[in-house]
Amino acid sequence: MYVCKGGITTGETCGQIALVGETVPHPEYNTLYDQVKATYSSDEGDSGAPVYYDPLDTWIRNWCLETYGVACKDIYGVHWGLIDGYSIYSPISGIENDLGELRTS
Numbered sequence: 001m002y003v004c005k006g007g008i009t010t011g012e013t014c015g016q017i018a019l020v021g022e023t024v025p026h027p028e029y030n031t032l033y034d035q036v037k038a039t040y041s042s043d044e045g046d047s048g049a050p051v052y053y054d055p056l057d058t059w060i061r062n063w064c065l066e067t068y069g070v071a072c073k074d075i076y077g078v079h080w081g082l083i084d085g086y087s088i089y090s091p092i093s094g095i096e097n098d099l100g101e102l103r104t105s
Contacts, residue, residue, distance in 0.1 A: 078090050
């Protein structure tokens with residue numbers, strides 16, 4: 001599956017989801033479970049950036065802009081790091097389990 005990240009350092013970069021449900025080390029929280037590894041580019045300063053699906057189809061993009069006045073994007077998670085050449089993000093489902101349902105509109 002194709003996802004994008006909009007970070008402060010590297011801007012919008014996109015890539016494929018490589019591994020799901022990963023257990024990974026974290027410098028502050030020791031171990032994080034059910035994380036996602038992806039191939040989009042990232043660097044220091046991108047932590048906290050949204051990870052989302054961005055329709056590649058121009059027709060869908062135009063329909064969203066005409067219908068809603070904004071781009072249609074599904075939030076998949078929050079980027080937090082880079083491990084073994086993969087960008088890592090916490091899936092939105094885990095964040096909502098911890099914090100409750102999030103509104104993105």
